[in-house]
Amino acid sequence: MNTLIQIAYFSAAVLFILGLKRMSSPVTARDGIVWAGVGMGVAILITFFWDGMQNYLLMITAIAIGSGAAWVSGKRVPMTAMPEMIALYNGMGGGAAAAIGAVELLKGETHGFVVLGLAAIGGAIGAVSFSGSLVAFGKLRDLVKRGGLFPKDKQKQINIYVLGALAALGLFMVIGKPFVVVILAFFLLALAFGVIMTMPIGGADMPVLISLYNALTGLAVAFEGLVLDNAAMIIAGTVVGAAGTLLTQLMAKAMNRSLTNVLFSGLGTVETQISTEAMAGSMKAIEASDVAVMMAFAERVIIVPGYGMAVAQAQHKIWELAVLLEARGVKVKFAIHPVAGRMPGHMNVLLAEAGVPYDKIYDLEEINVEFPQADVALIIGANDVVNPDARTNKSSPIYGMPILDADKARNVIVIKRGRGTGFSGVENTLFYADNCRMLYGDGQKMASELIHGVKAL
Amino acid sequence: MIEGFVALYIFMLAAFTGYEVISRVPVILHTPLMSGSNFVHGIVLVGAMVALGKADPGSSLELAIGFIGVILAAGNVVGGYVVTERMLEMFKSSKKNK
Helix, strand or coil: HHHHHHHHHHHHHHHHHHHHHHHCCCCCHHHHHHHHHHHHHHHHHHHCCCCCCCCHHHHHHHHHHHHHHHHHHHHHCCCCHHHHHHHHHHHHHHHHHHHHHHHHHHHHHHHCHHHHHHHHHHHHHHHHHHHHHHHHHHCCCCCCCCCCCCCCHHHHHHHHHHHHHHHHHHHHHHCCCCCCHHHHHHHHHHHHHHHHHHCCCHHHHHHHHHHHHHHHHHHHHHHHHHHCCHHHHHHHHHHHHHHHHHHHHHHHHHCCCCCHHHHHHHHCCCCCCCCCHHHHCCCCCHHHHHHHHHCCCEEEEEEECHHHHCCCCCCHHHHHHHHHHHCCCEEEEECCCCCCCCCHHHHHHHHHCCCCHHHECCHHHHHHHHHCCCCEEEEECCCCHCCCCCHCCCCCCCCCCCCCCCHHHHHHHHEECCCCCCCCCCCCHHHHCEEEEEECHHHHHHHHHHHHHHHHH | CCCCCHHHHHHHHHHHHHHHHHHHHHHHHHHHEEEEECCCHHHHHHHHHHHCCCCCCCCHHHHHHHHHHHHHHHHHHHHHHHHHHHHHHHHHHHHHHH
């Protein structure tokens, strides 16, 4: 039986890697998840036959509860809420890794020093990922308010103190005989650390954070795999840990922020110093009908979608508008900033849902040279990723982040619900620029009015 | 326990594999891929099952923690799969339409 289990785990590991590989190309992506799914199914089924297993009734009940709840929520959730759902499911994985660590530590005597240490490290990482992901979920759902628990200048110190305490407690737990109270205190502290660390982070940093927790959960799973002698867990966990770390770095790099900066600087927690009075000029409103005329007679239009488009579910209307404009001979392109929305590729997913073909969608580097030739840049629900302050204003919290140069287009139209600052709480000088007009209203409603306007011409 | 150094080798090779697999992913697939890798670490369910299966039936604390672990892990697996599958389904249908 043992050989059979090992063969099943081995095949699962191979299928996971091949699945991830296939998921990295749009053509084969659909099969990729199925391959990984088959690997997972095989690994789970064979685990029932592990030697000396008990508590089957509890096990099956738990699987039924967990998978039932996740099935219903996963099927019901709208596409716009994908980022927080990924954060939630990821947190659950982290929590499971922490639970494994806790159970193994409770069994204390049967394990050696090294194994206990691995269980503690993996468990702590899993616990941090669990509570941190839950806070991230709450923040994206607006259940948790923005802002840290402590003053900004104290945050870094407190992080270090709590982490130090956690390490000391862990060492005490592993070297000494692990008492139940100490083990519980250790995990409670790890959970608290996840909350304390995540609370001050917000704004455009959220995608980076979710990606980081994804990588951390992978790592926690790998550690617990070492504890349990489970090669499938070691390999799958490490692969996810490495891939997630790379993805996190890519995202942080796209924003020109180091990872430590993201974690400790707390963007969006403080009111920015720039007051509205200090802005040159004012926001100038425009009517949808005027925008429709402007776009219909333009030669080149670049559409810049952001999280606002996701909230308004406006992607279908926007694509309808683009098709209409193309029929009139207007060249329409979509410009996507790497961190637009709340996840990398969030906008790509939404545009794909609406049926926008890949060859109309351009990356930051490809499209930025084209903005000066564009007649109209239509910004729908994006804010920080087009803020020219990132290029020019050294005091801005987002200074240095590469942005889409939408301000260089001849005309800039911003569809926005109100006058307030964006998710990150940073004032946007673009809105005050001479070539910029504001179209106030819900994204989907405004897109419909634009379609109506273009059709009427 | 898998021999110390063998474990280290597995760790290193898997890390490189993960790095290589994702480094060629176009931005367009970043969200589905993050979701897919989120599903893959759902393999933690296997470990959670073993932890619960080998827990001392006399210790209600071990049983309770193990039980919660399996619930969470099963959520990770099923939720991760459903969400990823839905996202990738969209890519497919959008290609057929055009």
